Amino acid sequence: MTGEIRFENVEKVYGDRVLLSVDSFTMCAGNCTLITGDNGAGKTTLLKIFSGLLKPEKTVVSIAGRQLSWQKARPELQSSVVYLHQSPYMFDASVYENVAYGLRAARLPAAEIDEMVWESLHWGKLDHLTHRNARVLSGGEQQRVALTRARIIRPRFLVLDEPTTSMDRKSRHQTYELIQLLRGEDMSILISTHDIEPFLEIVSHHHYLEGGHLHEISIPARSPHGKSSGVVTTFQRQGS
């Protein structure tokens, strides 16, 4: 059981430019962690490394207390984490087939797949789009398909790379709602975003990436109703 994933001394280099140099980053089961930072700070790079999709030049990975080489950690990361791209890729198939993809990859029986897909389509409010080609949907609808497609395989960790960028208000709101629902289902989520305010209710940890370095930031205290007592608009780096 993967309860905690810990990365230490992560370094990613492109050419002679150090993109990422993170001393330590830990993601525990049940957490919802935000990563903020300017464009080019290395958010996507860190998220892809965490998801096992990008190989760092060096790192030490510990999964549930076991220290693993990158070769051994990578398949475990890929099977524990689902990464959603900023603009999710829709396979050239119906919404139904897109949602079923992960279950077919897991070779589940057809009847079980069908039942799970219909339940998930209903969860994602996608019932009316079931047979439409996913490529022709709007950005907001595609993001809902992507979240539903990720949720259906019940990953231990869900990684969302700027999930609401370039969306209109309505789509953004629908996406927030689904992310909140996922939190309600105890999904562990790692989100990179420029817009932290909508996530303040669900976030448990917050990191700020600056020039490839990661800094933990304290979360504002919450009111008894679960609401944040204040909106953080400027970040104070710990120790700065």
Added chain:
Amino acid sequence: MRDVFVATKEALALLLSGDTGIWEIIGISFGVSLQAIVYVTPFCLVAAFLLAYGDFRGQRFLVSLVHTLLAVPAVVVGLTLYILLSRNGPLGDLKLLFTQGAMIIGQMLLAIPIVIAMAHSALKSSDKIIWETAKTLGASHTRAMLTVMSEARFGLFAAVIAAFGRIVAEVGCSMMVGGNILHHTRNIPTAIALETRKGEFAQGIALGLVLLILALGLNMMLSGARHRFETA
């Protein structure tokens, strides 16, 4: 000009009358080229995928090698294969020279660099996000590869169709290793070469028309499929 018109009219009459000689040649041509393309396609697509998505030493050299092989003339492939398959050659014991088997091997060798090069560029231009999406959703390497191929299918079809068009029309290799033997290894291009030498233009034109109609049909099929995909 009038001679060409008369010959074309005769050619059409030959085709439409169901002339067994001409349709036998067409059958041999298609049989050989279809077998060649079917045998090489799976290998070439996987090789193209590894060259496009893999990360190994010598990758760039292999891509350059494939592009170099594109430039090798069919007669040179035919000559090499002739030497290998001739009675005193290293593969002489297989007794394949002047058989359809030899023609199939020759056409496979010609098709391989075309399919790999074109499929490689189709896969290289496909977005890496497809692979990442498939992998993060739990696909095995094989399933993720098939997903990428499925998403890039029009580029891959185009590669296979281009290679088929090239091998079904090549004359140099088929002539050398097939020998242009009537009822056995005489295919459309070798028959056209022979009939032209004999001054029998009608049959040559008829066979040429078949190749043209084939090329037109395949390209229309491809553009029709692409159109349906883009307007879906």
